[in-house]
Amino acid sequence: MKRVQFEHSAVPYLFIAPQILIISIFFLWPAAQAVYQSFLLEDAFGMSSQFVWFRNFEDVLSSASWSRSAIFTVIFSVLVAVISIAISLFLAVRADEVIRGAKSYRTLLMWGYAIAPPVAGLLGNMMFNPLMGDLYKAFNSFGFEFNHIQNANDAAFVVILIAVWKQVSVNFIFFLSGLQGIPKSVQEAATLDCKSAERRFWTITFPLLAPTTFFLLVINLTYAFFETFGIIDVSTKGSPGGATATLVYKVYVDGFIGADLGGSSAQSVLLMIMVSVLTVFQFRFIERKVHY
Amino acid sequence: MYQSKWRIFTNHTILILGALFMIMPVWIAFASSTHTREFIFQNGLQFWPGGHMIDNYGAILFDPSATKGRVTALEMLFNSMVLGLGFAIGKVIISMMAAYAIVYFRFKLAVPLFWVIFSTLLLPLEVRIVPSYEVVANLGMLNTYTGLILPLIASATGTFFFRQFYRSVPDELLEAARLDGAGPIRFFIDILVPLSVTMIAAIFIIMFVVGWNQYLWPLLMTTDDQLYTIVIGIKQVYNSLYEGGQIPQFPKAFALTIMATIPPVLVVVIFQRMFIKGLVETEK
Numbered sequence: 001m002k003r004v005q006f007e008h009s010a011v012p013y014l015f016i017a018p019q020i021l022i023i024s025i026f027f028l029w030p031a032a033q034a035v036y037q038s039f040l041l042e043d044a045f046g047m048s049s050q051f052v053w054f055r056n057f058e059d060v061l062s063s064a065s066w067s068r069s070a071i072f073t074v075i076f077s078v079l080v081a082v083i084s085i086a087i088s089l090f091l092a093v094r095a096d097e098v099i100r101g102a103k104s105y106r107t108l109l110m111w112g113y114a115i116a117p118p119v120a121g122l123l124g125n126m127m128f129n130p131l132m133g134d135l136y137k138a139f140n141s142f143g144f145e146f147n148h149i150q151n152a153n154d155a156a157f158v159v160i161l162i163a164v165w166k167q168v169s170v171n172f173i174f175f176l177s178g179l180q181g182i183p184k185s186v187q188e189a190a191t192l193d194c195k196s197a198e199r200r201f202w203t204i205t206f207p208l209l210a211p212t213t214f215f216l217l218v219i220n221l222t223y224a225f226f227e228t229f230g231i232i233d234v235s236t237k238g239s240p241g242g243a244t245a246t247l248v249y250k251v252y253v254d255g256f257i258g259a260d261l262g263g264s265s266a267q268s269v270l271l272m273i274m275v276s277v278l279t280v281f282q283f284r285f286i287e288r289k290v291h292y
Numbered sequence: 293m294y295q296s297k298w299r300i301f302t303n304h305t306i307l308i309l310g311a312l313f314m315i316m317p318v319w320i321a322f323a324s325s326t327h328t329r330e331f332i333f334q335n336g337l338q339f340w341p342g343g344h345m346i347d348n349y350g351a352i353l354f355d356p357s358a359t360k361g362r363v364t365a366l367e368m369l370f371n372s373m374v375l376g377l378g379f380a381i382g383k384v385i386i387s388m389m390a391a392y393a394i395v396y397f398r399f400k401l402a403v404p405l406f407w408v409i410f411s412t413l414l415l416p417l418e419v420r421i422v423p424s425y426e427v428v429a430n431l432g433m434l435n436t437y438t439g440l441i442l443p444l445i446a447s448a449t450g451t452f453f454f455r456q457f458y459r460s461v462p463d464e465l466l467e468a469a470r471l472d473g474a475g476p477i478r479f480f481i482d483i484l485v486p487l488s489v490t491m492i493a494a495i496f497i498i499m500f501v502v503g504w505n506q507y508l509w510p511l512l513m514t515t516d517d518q519l520y521t522i523v524i525g526i527k528q529v530y531n532s533l534y535e536g537g538q539i540p541q542f543p544k545a546f547a548l549t550i551m552a553t554i555p556p557v558l559v560v561v562i563f564q565r566m567f568i569k570g571l572v573e574t575e576k
Contacts, residue, residue, distance in 0.1 A: 005398045006476045012397035015480075016405055019390035019451065025431075026424065026446035027412050033423035091310045094303045097295065101304075107561060108311035110568070114556035115318075116505035116523050122530060122549055123317040132336035132542075134320070169314065177572045197299060226418045230507040234527055248418045255422040256512065264422055271419045279414055 031272075037265035056266035065242055066250070066267070073225065073246045076160060080228070081220035084164040085213065088171035093201060095172075096179040106176065112169035117230030124162035125235045148236065152243035155236045159244050162235060163228050170223075171216050178212035179205070221278070247271055318553065325349075325546035332542045348547045365548055368522040369555070372504050375521055376556075378441040379503030380496045387450030388488070392480055394451075395458040396466070409448045417443065418508055425512050435516040444509060450495060457491050458484070494570020497563050501556045522552040 006012075038056050060066050095105050127135040128148055139146035148154040182205065190204040206213075229248050232238060238245030238253065245253065251271065255264030295303075320337050327342035352365045393399075394406055417424060424443055433439025461484070469479045485492075510524050520528065526548050533540040560567055 006396055007398055009399070011476045012393040012399040012402070015389040015393035015397075018386045019409065019448075020405060022386065022442055022446045023408060023412055023448075026427065026443040027415070027420075028408070030420045030423035030427050031415055033426065034420050037423065087310075091307065094306045094310075097299070098303050098307065105307045105311065107564065109307070109314060110564070111557050111561050112314050114501050114505075114560040115553060116507060116556070118507045118523055118527060119505075119549055119553055122526060122545075123321055125530070126321065126337070126542075126546075127317060132332065134337055137336075165313070165317070168310075173568055173571060177568065226416045229418055233507075233511075234530065251419065252421060252508070256425075261422065268419050268422070272415050275416075275419065276414045 034265045034268045034272075037261055038269045040262050040265075056262045057270070060263055060266045060270065066247075069242065069245050069247055069250045072156070072244065076156065076163075076228075076244075076246060077221050077224035079160055080163045080167065080224040081217055083160070084167040084220060085171055085216055087164065088168050089175050089209070089213075091168070092172050092175035092179055093205070095176055109172050110169045112166065113173065115166060117166060117227055118234045120162050120166040121231040121234035124158060124165070124231070128158050128235075150240055152240055155240060155244045159228070159232060159236055162231050163224060166231065167220060167223055171220070174212055174216055175209065178209050182208050218278075225275075318550070321546045322550050325543050325550055327543055329539050329541050329543055333539050344543070348543050349551070352544050352547045352551070362517045363520055363525070365522065365525065365551055367518070368520050368525040369551065371519055372521040372523065372552070372555070374437055375440060375506065375510070376500045376504035378437065379444055379506075380499035382441060382445045383450045383499045384492055384496055386445060387448070388454050388485075388492070390451045391454035391458055392484065395455055396476070396479075409451055412446060412448045413452075417447070421508065421512065424509075428513065435514055435519050437519070440510060440513050440519065441503075444503065444506060450499065453495055454488070454491070457488060461487060490566065491570070493563075494566050494573075497559060497567045498570055501560060504556045522548065526552055 039051055039053060040056075091109060095102065095109065098105060127133045130136055130149070136146065136148075146154055148158045186204065186208075190200050194200045194203070225246065226248055228246060229252070232244060232246060232249050233252075236244045238249055242250070247267065248271065251264050251267045254260045254267065258264075320339060323338045323341045324332055325348055326345040327338055328344050331342065332338065354364055354366065356362050356364050390409065394402065394409075428434060428439045428443060431439070433442075465483060465487075466479065469483055474482065504521075505523060506521070507523055510519075510521050511527070514520055514524060526545065529541070529545045529548055533542070533545060
């Protein structure tokens with residue numbers, strides 16, 4: 001907060017009013033609605049509903065499809081975050097070293113930020129199209145019996161590959177500016193002490209990038225949780241048999257396609273709790289553990 | 293700094309491979325969008341562009357039947373533009389104002405209101421999608437630009453960016469302004485807004501891209517073709533690819549994909565410096 005502030009009765013309310021108004025109508029109201037609906041059970045025709053306490057939650061938590069989706073979401077998110085962070089860090093270290101063409105490389109690697117997740121999903125969908133997809137043909141000609149339409153692992157591979165492809169440029173931007181923020185004198189001193197570029201990276205550069213890496217880890221996990229919806233919806237649609245449906249995708253499928261409002265709301269509330277825990281964790285724990 | 297020849301060579305090799313990894317899918321989509329559908333159907337995806345670029349893109353842009361609906365790609369591009377600009381403008385104005393109130397004023401409800409704004413970070417739209425849809429439907433806002441844009445603005449990211457920025461503005465400015473007799477509104481318009489121009493531009497660019505690329509919300513909201521954004525339009529075209537027993541219109545679907553990608557990519561590449569500065573400085 002500022003040391004010097006205005007003391008005015010009406011003006012601050014005037015300034016904050018538009019945001020609070022929009023948040024109340026389009027955030028607080030639906031969020032409250034989700035919590036309320038998660039305690040209701042609707043009949044098959046949506047005509048009447050009754051209050052059932054925690055039954056929806058019990059149903060969700062004990063259902064095999066939800067726990068499968070939860071397990072998939074965790075594995076998927078961790079893999080997407082770790083792989084895309086590793087690839088972008090590798091590229092950023094190299095891009096930071098080159099002198100000739102540095103700007104062109106930066107442009108060529110960062111533009112992917114602007115690609116919409118569903119567009120990435122469609123591009124992946126087309127590369128793996130059994131009729132004409134180059135990657136589909138390539139994998140099969142190498143002797144893998146690749147079939148992402150029926151095999152759950154292959155389908156997961158496709159979704160992960162697309163999600164990583166889409167996320168590399170964001171991570172690259174952050175790593176590159178992190179690397180460029182390391183003082184030249186530190187790098188030169190390290191070069192004098194240690195000839196091996198690889199050891200120099202692990203002992204000097206990587207620890208200095210720790211805050212960026214942690215920050216990106218959180219960003220990437222959030223991305224894999226929520227923003228991959230578009231990728232999944234246009235590539236696998238959660239198939240085969242819900243094997244590649246993340247929790248967010250399942251909320252949508254159950255709520256809008258399955259019209260199970262109570263169950264879907266209960267899933268939303270569970271997701272809210274998970275995200276809140278993640279956020280608190282991010283603010284309390286990570287901030288303290290990583291020294292700048 | 294000393295670099296061995298071998299290191300320089302591997303650096304360039306790795307970066308070129310990385311760039312190819314990023315570009316290749318988009319390039320293949322572009323090259324394939326310039327052939328006839330019969331050709332693509334028989335020969336698969338193409339690496340080299342063909343001679344039907346103008347036919348395919350022209351049909352998509354101006355002929356509603358090519359996009360399998362009542363709207364042309366041109367109208368979809370317009371809708372995307374409205375969404376991107378509306379989202380960016382709304383977000384910048386609303387969050388600038390809210391952040392100003394939070395940072396520069398001492399008022400009773402400051403703390404609770406701050407927490408209300410903060411709570412939106414906990415709950416992305418994707419999670420409360422079903423009730424949000426119901427609220428917008430109750431307000432009669434389905435298939436309107438307002439219903440499309442406003443719920444997306446109800447999150448606090450922009451407010452936090454501006455809050456960070458205002459806190460880095462020296463206190464002396466406010467003291468000086470007050471000595472000169474400037475009131476709060478005067479200070480905001482004449483001093484703070486001009487100071488924030490680069491920040492506003494950076495956030496505007498980021499928000500434009502985010503708005504343009506929205507998917508789930510427009511997908512639920514717009515049941516009327518007339519409001520389809522281009523990202524939604526692609527999905528509809530891909531969904532109808534295998535309908536009707538005809539040869540699938542892959543080239544036109546690819547053309548639509550390319551057209552959805554070009555505007556945000558151009559914005560990001562042209563304003564690269566500003567965009568990277570905004571992204572890196574605000575999210576820390």
